[in-house]
Amino acid sequence: MTDSRAALDVNSALFAGDDPILDVQNDLLNRDRLAKVIADEVQRMNADRGAVVAITGRWGTGKTSLLNLTANLLREEEVIQVVDFNPWFFSGTDHLIRFFFDEMARQLSSERSRKKRLQDSAASIAEKFNRYSASLSPLKFIPGAGQILDAAQKAAEGVTQALESSIHEQRLEISEALGNLNGRIVVLIDDIDRLTRQEIRDLFRLVRLNGSFPNVVYILCFDRGVVESALGEEGLDGAAYLEKIVKTSIEVPPAADYALASILQNGMHSALADVETGPLSEDRFPDVFWQVVRPLFSTVRDIKRFLSSLTLAARAVGDEVALPDLIALETIRVLRPTAHDLIAQSVDALTTVHSWQAQNRNQRLLATHATEISSLLEALPEGVGGALIRYVFPAAQAHTDNMWFGHESAQAWRRDRRVAHAAVLRYYLHQEFPEGTALAGQVDALVNAIQDQEEFRRVLSVVPAEQLEDALDRLLAYVDSVDQEQISSAIIVLLELFPRIREEQVGMYDFGGDYTVLRLVNQLLRRVEAGNLDLVARSVWNATASPYARLRFLTLAGRQKEGATEESLITADLEAEFREELKLHVKTASSEVLxxxxxxxxxxxxxxxxxxxxxxxxxxxxxxxxxxxxxxxxxxxxxxxxxxxxxxxxxxxxxxxxxxxxxxxxxxxxxxxxxxxxxxxxxxxxxxxxxxxxxxxxxxxxxxxxxxx
Structure with a gap:
């Protein structure tokens, strides 16, 4: 959209829940033009024997919003008296008829809403409606009061007069008065398709019985399929019955794709403007938006439902989940809850990285996961499920496209905070990480500081000890970003961490806390250019005081033990020098050090x-x-x-x-x-x-x- 109204803020109607718009300022789809056409037609159409206009459309297409815009235009006309009739206030045919005429009389006689030009005529017609309603029953239900009142007062006014003339004669009087009206009455009836089937039939009987009053135009809002189905009971042809009542109808046009996309994008921008979120992933977001998110939205109501919870969801997960993934999963949660439930039940199927080698794969597990993925695809529209797998859960392509990913990919997904990694998906679903998980902000701070030795040391010092291993593990994905000149200083700081790392193993398959430090140091060492290895190694060695840290560094830089045949990163002479120095260091170290x-x-x-x-x-x-x-x-x-x-x-x-x-x-x-x-x-x-x-x-x-x- 190019309309200035596309620039939304959180106070706009788009964030007002599921309520329809009330005025043109919040018209996101330019329906005001169509409202003008309908209002003009209502004024010009022949209503000598009354008229019935229908605004139809599926649930959520904006029927009520269009009706509100049309009503606003009609209320501006001096020769139009608008009457709002809420069918939800009645139960039963008799009650409906009485309530209808009572409401007509009340609104026509209201000093606040009655038009000056129609004042005398409207007051007279209101009196006739009162008498007519009173003649239908000696008792009158007062909607909202919840009780039946004896109409003794009416007996002295309307009821006594009603008894003097027949109902037929009163209808003729009403028709004559309406025929002489220098204008017309427009009756608005909305939400018909939300009534029970019996109530729908009662309402249309009312309209059929009273739709011939001259200069009275009914504007009805409903889903045609729902109403035709309700009218089609009792042996009637619902469509044919409806055609006999409704002479003019207009279908609310579906929103154009570009308009919905623009409204959705602007709405998301406003909803997330002041929220700290995960990375945008600009290279992936367009595919996620256009192939996963956008196809699930059909109406502005869908967008409103989604936006009403997006801010809360984003605040709940903070910056721990990549924004494209959050938007995709929240869209599915709101608009396709069954599919969202399947995602929650299929975490392993969606995120497990299987062996590259077919002979090493667990075929039984693969079959189980494939069944879960198939169920998820069936719960989503064609095309959306496949896109969800490709752009949000790539590991599951093993089951759909025979594509296999390795642990390096999983490491990158964790780095990018994608729900493709099980830890991130579980955080989104449960909104809490397992104990010992570092926050994304802590990892970001480490990445930003790793090029500066003192800053790197300072940032590491404020990471809680119980989260240190996870932070270092996730830092592995950023090793390639460290400048060659800063590798030695980063290793020096990392080797200082051993006193803060747990010493004992915590499970049968635990490699120990040292592993997280050593793996990172090893990756950094292997990035050093061959000609600089001895220089970097000596720099690290001289700056490292702990005998144990020196030993583990030597294990990585040299042969694992003296006499081994493995290739050493550093020269043999330098390794021998280090070993002798370390030996002397340990033998002579003080008790305080040891x-x-x-x-x-x-x-x-x-x-x-x-x-x-x-x-x-x-x-x-x-x-x-x-x-x-x-x-x-x-x-x-x-x-x-x-x-x-x-x-x-x-x-x-x-x-x-x-x-x-x-x-x-x-x-x-x-x-x-x-x-x-x-x-x-x-x-x-x-x-x-x-x-x-x-x-x-x-x-x-x-x-x-x-x-x-």
């Missing part, structure tokens, strides 16, 4: 020569209580197992006994050091992990060993 070191036992065993038969400590401070305690803590591991078909997981704490003996130069030295630790550190001063390690240690001393280790 007692705070992560994975101390592993660090000692993998860097220093250890011999369980030598009778000598592998490191100088091994028997210092704080160092012994740290060796025990970092030695503790938990073996987990479960029986086939059972969800119960059994756990058992264990110690690498031989490795510990080798560090202390023998069992006796180990036992002596641990006993010294117990005497030095009371139970109240021991960490929970150390206390567990000591309990297991005592079992090992007795000769107990686990069945498998």
């Amino acid at each position: 007692s705070q070191e992560r994975e101390l036992l592993r660090t000692i065993v993998q860097t220093v020569d250890c011999d369980g038969q030598s009778g000598e400590f592998a490191i100088r401070e091994a028997a210092t209580p704080s160092v012994t305690a740290r060796i025990l803590e970092t030695a503790l591991s938990t073996a987990r197992s479960n029986s086939l078909g059972s969800v119960v997981v059994r756990s058992e704490d264990r110690l690498p006994w031989e490795a510990m003996v080798s560090v202390f130069g023998g069992e006796e030295q180990l036992i002596t050091a641990v006993e010294g630790l117990k005497g030095h550190m009371g139970e109240a001063d021991r960490s929970e992990r150390l206390q567990r390690a000591l309990l297991v240690f005592d079992q090992y001393v007795t000769g107990w060993r686990p069945r498998e280790f």
